[in-house]
Amino acid sequence: MRILGIETSCDETGAAIIEGKPRDHKVKLISNITSSSLSLHSKTGGIIPEIASREQIKYIIPVIKKTIENCKLKIEDLDAIAVTIGPGLIGSLLVGVETARTLAYVWRKPIIPVNHLVGHIYANFVSKIQDSSADIKFPLIGLVVSGGHTDLVYMEKHKRILWLGGTLDDAAGEALDKIGRLLSIPYPGGPHIEEHAKNGNPNRFNFPRPMIGSPNFDFSFSGLKTAVFRKVKEIQQSAPSREGFSAKTIADLCASSQQAIIDVLVKKTLDAARKYRVKSILLSGGVAANSKLREQFELKIKNEKLKIPLFFPEKRLCTDNAAMIASAGFFNYAPLDWRKVCADPELYFA
Ligand code: KG4
Ligand code: ZN
Numbered sequence: 001m002r003i004l005g006i007e008t009s010c011d012e013t014g015a016a017i018i019e020g021k022p023r024d025h026k027v028k029l030i031s032n033i034t035s036s037s038l039s040l041h042s043k044t045g046g047i048i049p050e051i052a053s054r055e056q057i058k059y060i061i062p063v064i065k066k067t068i069e070n071c072k073l074k075i076e077d078l079d080a081i082a083v084t085i086g087p088g089l090i091g092s093l094l095v096g097v098e099t100a101r102t103l104a105y106v107w108r109k110p111i112i113p114v115n116h117l118v119g120h121i122y123a124n125f126v127s128k129i130q131d132s133s134a135d136i137k138f139p140l141i142g143l144v145v146s147g148g149h150t151d152l153v154y155m156e157k158h159k160r161i162l163w164l165g166g167t168l169d170d171a172a173g174e175a176l177d178k179i180g181r182l183l184s185i186p187y188p189g190g191p192h193i194e195e196h197a198k199n200g201n202p203n204r205f206n207f208p209r210p211m212i213g214s215p216n217f218d219f220s221f222s223g224l225k226t227a228v229f230r231k232v233k234e235i236q237q238s239a240p241s242r243e244g245f246s247a248k249t250i251a252d253l254c255a256s257s258q259q260a261i262i263d264v265l266v267k268k269t270l271d272a273a274r275k276y277r278v279k280s281i282l283l284s285g286g287v288a289a290n291s292k293l294r295e296q297f298e299l300k301i302k303n304e305k306l307k308i309p310l311f312f313p314e315k316r317l318c319t320d321n322a323a324m325i326a327s328a329g330f331f332n333y334a335p336l337d338w339r340k341v342c343a344d345p346e347l348y349f350a
Contacts, residue, residue, distance in 0.1 A: 001019070001020055001021070001022075001079045001080070001330065002017055002018070002019050002030070002073070002077055002078050002079050003017065003018050003020075003078070003079060003080045003081070003082050003112070003326040003329050003330050004016070004017050004064070004067070004068070004078050004080070004081050004082070004103075004109075004326065005017070005018065005081075005082045005083070005114075005322035005323060005324070005325035005326025005327070005329060006060075006064065006081065006082070006083040006084065006096045006099065006100050006322055006325065007083075007084045007096065007116070007119070007320055007321060007322040007324075007325045008056045008060065008084065008088075008092050008093060008095045008096030008097075008099075009084045009086070009087070009088025009089065009092055009093055009096070009116045009320065010047060010052060010088050010089055010092055010147075010148075010320060011036055011037045011038055011041060011047050011052045011055070011092070011320075012034050012035070012036045012037075012038075012319070012320040012321065013034070013035045013036075013037075013055070013056050013059040013060055013063050013095075013096075014032075014033065014034040014035075014063065014320065014321045014322030014323075014325070015031075015032075015033055015063045015064040015066075015067035015322045016029065016031060016032040016033070016067060016321065016322035016323040016325070016326050017029075017030045017031045017032075017067060017068070017071055017073065017078070017326065018030065018126065018323060018326040018327055018330060020330050025125075025135040025136065026125050026126065026127040026131070026135070026136075027125060027126055027127065027326070027327050027330050027331075028126075028127050029126050029127065029323050030071045030073070031067045031068070031070045031071035031073075032067070032321065032322065032323045033063050033066050033067045033070070033322075034063075034316075034320070034321050034322070035059045035062075035063050037051065037052055037055035037056075038187075038188070040055065041187060042186050042187045044187075045181050045187045046177070046181075046187060047089070049089045049090075049091055049092070050091065052089055052091065052092050053089065053091025053092045053094070053095060056091070056092050056095035056096070057095055060095050060096065060099050061099070064099070064103075067322075075107055078107070078109060079109070079110075080109055080110045080111070080112055080329065080333070080335060081100050081103055081104050081107075081109050081110070081111045081112070081329075082111075082112040082113075082114050082325050082326050082328065082329025082330075083096050083097055083099075083100035083101075083111065083112070083113060083114060083325065083341070084096055084097075084114050084115075084116045084119060084325050085097055085113040085114065085115070085341065085342065085343055085344050085347060086115065086116060086343060086344035086345050086346065086347030087115075087116055087117065087148070087149075087344070087345055087346060087347045087348065088116055088148075088345055089345065090343060090345045093343035093344075093345060094343050097341060097342065097343040100341070101338045101339075101341055104338040104341075105338050110335030111335055111336060111338050111341055112329040112332070112333060112334060112335050112336070113336055113341050114325045114328045114329050114332070115328075115347055115349070116320075116325075116347075117144050117149055117151060117347075117348070117349060118161065118328050118332070118349070119324040119325045119327075119328045120144045120146060120284040120285045120318075120324060121142040121144060121153070121155070121282055121284050121324075121328075122324050122325075122327040122328035122331060122332075123284055123313035123314075123317040123318065123321070123323065123324035123327065124136060124282045124283075124284060124311045124312070124313050125327045125330075125331060126313065126314075126317060126323050126324065126327050128314055133309075133311065134309055136280045136282065136309075136311055137279035137280050137309075138155060138156060138157045138158075138279065138280070139154060139155060139156045139157070139276060139277075139278045139279060140154075140155050140278050140279060140280040140281065140282055141153070141154060141155075141164075141269060141272045141273045141276060141278045141280075141281050141282070142154075142155060142161075142281075142282045142284065143265065143269045143281070143282070143283050143284065143285075143288075144284050144285045145171070145172045145173065145265060145283070145284070145285040145286075145287040145288055145293075146171060146172075146173050146284075146285030146286045146287060147171060147173035147174055147177060147188065147190075147286055148171055148173070148174065149166065149167070149171050149285065150166055150167040150171045150172045150173075150219045150221070150265075151163065151164075151165070151166040151167075151349065152164040152165050152166070152217040152268060152269060152272050153349060154272070154276050154278070158331045158332060159331075159332050159334075161349055163348075163349035164217040164272055165216055165217025165218040165219070165268075166217075166218060166219065167218070167219040167220060167221060168211075168218055168219065168220045169220050169221065169222040170220075170221040170222045170225060171221070172219070172221055172261050172265060172287050173188070173190050173285070173286050173287045174221070175221035175222070175224055175225050175257075175261060176188075176189045176190040176193050176257075176258070176261065176287070177189040177190060178225045179193065179224075179225055179228050179253075179254075179257050180192055180193055182225075182228060182229055182232050183232070183245075183250055183253060183254070185250075185254075188286075190286060190287060190289075190290065191289070191290075193254040193257070193258055194254075194258065194290050194291065194292065196250055196251045196254035196255075197251065197254040197255035197258045197259075197292065198251075198255075199247070199248075199251040199255075200248075200250075200251030200252040200253070200254050200255030200256070201251075201252045201255055201256070202255040202256050202258070202259035203256070203259075204252040204255070204256055205228075205231055205252060205253060205256035205257075206256070207224055207227050207228060207231075207256055207257055207259075207260040208223055208224055208227050208260065209224075209260050209263050209264050209267075210223045210224055210264065211264065211268075212263065212264050212267050212268070217268055217271075217272055219264060219265075219268065221261065221264075224257065224260055224261065228253065228257050231253065232253070235249060258290070258292060259292075261287075262290075262292060262293050262296050265287075265293065266293075266296055266297055266300050269281060269283075269297070270300060270301070270304065270306065273306065273308055274306070278308060279308065279309075280308065280309050280310075280311060281297070281301075281308055281309070281310045281311065282311045282312070283297065283310070283311070283312040283313075284312070284313060284318065284324075285318060286318055286319040286320070287318075288312050288313065288318045289315045289318035289319060294310075294312055297310055298310060
């Protein structure tokens with residue numbers, strides 16, 4: 001079966017084609033195109049929904065066309081269309097959903113509505129080039145850690161997701177983006193903070209690890225952002241005339257705040273993995289592209305002798321893309337009449 005995936009929940013316009021057979025554990029990625037309006041938002045330090053949706057309109061058809069042309073397939077070779085219906089920005093979502101509905105009607109293809117958050121998890125089910133990793137085994141714990149979400153879920157099997165907890169305020173990626181803005185680092189802060197942090201000391205500033213010991217799987221990152229804000233002000237006031245923000249200070253602020261976020265994510269995810277006695281741990285979402293986060297998960301799992309395999313997608317499939325949507329559509333195949341498919345910006349884990 002070949003599925004065309006369409007993703008337009010935020011500032012990325014994505015289309016991808018995956019291929020899989022009924023009992024496959026992973027799908028093969030045949031074609032994948034992502035066009036981003038990120039550079040337009042970098043100037044303003046955050047996504048402007050109106051600009052994002054206008055760009056979606058511009059790129060959706062060329063991106064789909066190129067995705068199909070790239071793998072030299074014909075429309076007859078496609079078996080279904082999977083599309084992100086939410087959560088996300090309403091204007092952006094509508095572009096993908098209406099395009100998918102129209103194509104499903106005109107091409108006479110089944111259409112599968114996909115939850116973007118579930119999609120992130122399914123990036124793990126896309127085969128890597130020269131994939132030698134073991135198969136993902138259920139039950140599993142999935143951590144979705146992106147710009148808009150930080151959620152922990154338990155999956156007994158495909159189509160069976162239990163939400164365990166999520167952020168009460170800012171998502172981890174959002175906190176990194178806001179800390180980036182405080183430090184005049186370009187948007188989105190996450191990848192830039194990762195780069196600065198490489199030269200920094202994660203122990204120089206002892207930032208809070210919010211809710212790290214709470215007896216649940218919820219998160220909170222807005223207090224961390226406030227703590228960084230206070231520290232930045234303190235540094236500015238203590239050395240107003242001198243170079244308060246040396247490259248070293250920026251690097252240490254980045255390394256220390258990144259470390260605080262990683263500590264919380266690792267602790268809560270591993271607590272959940274132990275509690276639910278799972279057979280795999282899956283990281284996903286934009287923040288899962290962070291090498292330090294991946295390393296520290298691996299290290300902690302090893303040190304604690306947990307013997308639970310850790311999975312994370314290729315970096316390009318951590319941030320928003322359509323391959324993950326097509327993959328989710330494959331493993332959760334449940335087509336709907338195209339008339340009933342509609343965008344739902346508030347969609348969450350059921
Ligand atoms: O999954 P995604 O593309 O969009 C949402 O669904 O939100 O995630 C974007 C988020 C941004 O907050 C960005 O700063 C963060 O992922 N991010 C990273 C890295 N790459 C992207 N955070 C930390 N380290 C990275 N390398
Ligand atoms: Zn996303």
